[in-house]
Amino acid sequence: MKTTRLEAFSDGVIAIIITIMVLELKVPHDHTIAGLVAMWPTFFSYGLSFLLVAIYWNNHHHLVHLARRVDPGMMWANMNLLFWLSLVPFSTAYLGEHHASALAVAVYGANAALCGMSFYLLRHTIACHSYDDPKVAHLHQSMLRKNRIAIAIYLVAAGVSFLSPWLALALILTPAVMYFIPDRKVEKLQHD
Amino acid sequence: MKTTRLEAFSDGVIAIIITIMVLELKVPHDHTIAGLVAMWPTFFSYGLSFLLVAIYWNNHHHLVHLARRVDPGMMWANMNLLFWLSLVPFSTAYLGEHHASALAVAVYGANAALCGMSFYLLRHTIACHSYDDPKVAHLHQSMLRKNRIAIAIYLVAAGVSFLSPWLALALILTPAVMYFIPDRKVEKLQHD
């Protein structure tokens, strides 16, 4: 199997995940502006998940490009990532409908942590085949460290949600910001 | 990242957006022709959004072909466009279910304006990298002007909807007609 086909299938699945979430935005029965404003937790969770999945798509692309070939281990590590990403529309709907209750934020944080762990596993699987190139190995080590921090933040958020759901949501946003801001060191490694 | 992959992902998302809108066409409980006829606002908003998204797909293709490479700025400007386009099925369902009420038309117009602004931003991002080719720069300037007019019409429509929803809907249709009719000047620029 070539990496291009794994990438095309993953792209398809991620494109569907990011798009079908809109089906959870149900038209409110209340025909007033108040009815729309009352939907804000749903819009917020929609925007948050769109950003989360968009970042995964971007990182997934850069990661798969570092792979030379697809072995069964990488195939299943990738499927495992797609599985946890495919649950994001459910966690998003749960977060939106339960108006950021402690449990809803914890479920969302746990889903984010599981996606992060799956991405870590996928990178680890790919990194094992590139020991010979010290620059690529260094890039992988750097990204794995960033990934570990993101997982830790998601897990802390899932726990903190029972104390303060809003603090937990702020924590869940942190890795998104962290990945959104271009990383000079990593960019240098990628372009060298 | 190559432009082909950005294009393939965007195509996938746009294909899903344009198709899942049909899930909002619920089968009426009334088994008569009157039951079908009563659905006309839903059919109308479906057709309008299909046309809108189809025009974006067409323009997106022509725009991305003018880009040389994908930098993070362009990646995120594109994601921003896909985000606002992904809300079109919601605005469409809102317009259909609320039978073209003033608020529903305003929401639809605002969504259309935000899509237009995102497209403007994407073109602006891409245009910044093509200063050296005067013909391409001229084409971008010409299209940015057309884009500004469309945004202005959508914003006026969103405001006018509270006075006359029907006039507002007619205004929302104008940019579609404007983009549908081939533009001789632009076509000449594209083929030169």
Place this chain on the structure above:
Amino acid sequence: MKTTRLEAFSDGVIAIIITIMVLELKVPHDHTIAGLVAMWPTFFSYGLSFLLVAIYWNNHHHLVHLARRVDPGMMWANMNLLFWLSLVPFSTAYLGEHHASALAVAVYGANAALCGMSFYLLRHTIACHSYDDPKVAHLHQSMLRKNRIAIAIYLVAAGVSFLSPWLALALILTPAVMYFIPDRKVEKLQHD
């Protein structure tokens, strides 16, 4: 625009149309075999539409391969076809939920006729650019004739449905059989 991109986008839309129809197969509340058996009109209309859309995908592929380039006329003729195809999940749900009532069969037949007419228009648009090759022109003429027969049958079916829905459904199945059975003459033209 290259034909490959038009084809990729159309493929994506058709793949989504053929797949989201399953979302209309709602799990029955009755937990018995009788509950499943009572769903047969839904299963029947699902199977019928799957066959219909699959045949369109197959024919669309063969048709687009005969096009040399994509002009705006062909782009919009193709979008028009995708629009009517995108309504098939609605007609299918209507046919399934209204248990093959006269009106439901007429709606389905009318949708099928509109898809047929759109395909005819698309082939006609493409055929206009291939006057110079007599073999391709001959193939197009032959297929346009077959297409006209299919449209006529669908229109007759839509009318007949008010006399006998079952006869109308049998008529709607006829073009599917007609396109399913390989056409020796056309195959010969394609391989020459």
Place this chain on the structure above:
Amino acid sequence: MKTTRLEAFSDGVIAIIITIMVLELKVPHDHTIAGLVAMWPTFFSYGLSFLLVAIYWNNHHHLVHLARRVDPGMMWANMNLLFWLSLVPFSTAYLGEHHASALAVAVYGANAALCGMSFYLLRHTIACHSYDDPKVAHLHQSMLRKNRIAIAIYLVAAGVSFLSPWLALALILTPAVMYFIPDRKVEKLQHD
């Protein structure tokens, strides 16, 4: 028709099937952990079907790569497979909502058996065109045998479900494990 296009369309359909199943995971009205825990049959059937469809995607890829060209027979054998796979979201929802009742497990087992039979038919169609290469013919024979075992297990499971739904579910999981564990003999044949 080239095998790449058949593969791209099949990939699209399989990506949609595997992803839209999440729409059946409805947010529970009960806002407690108990409400989530009560959803376990739905989560279980979701995970089971994700694994099942992922294995089909993987095997489909390896199979289509052995085909030289696409004839109408292979086209329709492939469409037949996609048809039965497209029913998996329905069987999954049925299994989840009916909490693994005898009938629900039987329906799921029957769907799995029909997918297995369709895959068998597709491989048989492709194998007919590769008599000349003894290694490929040997690989096909080996895989057809494995396929026959999987179909037999699914059929036994569908029958056993009326005696013990849990034993039937365990049986349904067996082929997944069987295909998940890399097959040394087949791998050797593939790499030779």
